């Protein structure tokens with residue numbers, strides 16, 4: 001599909017919950033729409049009137065730095081009013097349910113809800129109940145679609161096209177919503193994806209994602225165009241899912257020396273937050289091969305694009 005054809009597509013969805021039901025063309029439309037949004041970010045005056053009068057609620061039931069902040073910045077640049085719903089100071093602590101909380105916000109005429117929740121399926125549940133649009137900012141171990149979209153944007157900026165590209169995703173695949181959303185989307189875009197981790201964090205049932213799996217990082221490195229390290233959730237060690245941080249680092253930790261085995265000008269991604277010295281060495285995280293800070297910047301542009309498409313009913317023809 002050409003860029004012109006992608007631009008001609010219009011967005012018809014109320015919600016963005018996962019990438020599994022998006023077509024490759026819809027993903028391309030979001031990425032295309034994020035391009036002019038990124039240009040706006042480099043302006044001295046970063047403010048558009050596009051969504052003036054629209055309101056967005058951020059409902060984060062789990063901690064977040066990048067996702068929450070970038071959605072807030074994205075919405076404000078587009079001119080929307082943002083309500084930061086603070087779980088700690090809310091009636092959630094008096095036992096108010098997720099649905100009643102969301103309906104209360106809707107009764108205040110909120111147009112879009114962005115939710116992060118520890119329960120897989122929380123965003124889909126809300127989307128079915130609310131007139132307002134819903135964006136999934138990460139739900140349990142299920143999906144983190146906006147993280148995957150910003151990862152795609154970052155890779156596309158480098159390569160233009162995903163076909164023929166080999167992308168390794170390394171770490172705790174079993175518990176990772178980032179790995180799942182990336183694998184589903186990258187497969188649609190035509191990339192070769194390999195999920196890599198120790199057998200305890202990469203059980204055979206992960207093959208349902210339809211991409212290759214491997215326990216051996218060093219064997220997969222040659223020819224890799226991108227390597228994405230996942231944050232190792234350190235509490236997993238208590239559950240006996242990996243023996244020690246040193247052992248994990250020896251087999252799966254990304255270092256400059258290890259990345260050199262790709263034989264290519266490979267880029268290194270990480271969704272954050274980083275465990276430096278565990279899944280990625282500090283010198284690699286801060287090297288020119290690392291695109292971790294670009295991912296964060298691109299997160300704002302991609303989230304602007306999504307908010308615009310969902311609230312503006314727009315097409316890829318964004319004129320900012």
Ligand code: CP
Pocket residue numbers: 063064065066067068138147271272273
């Ligand atoms: N990548 C990501 O979701 O980061 P936060 O938890 O800081 O939002």
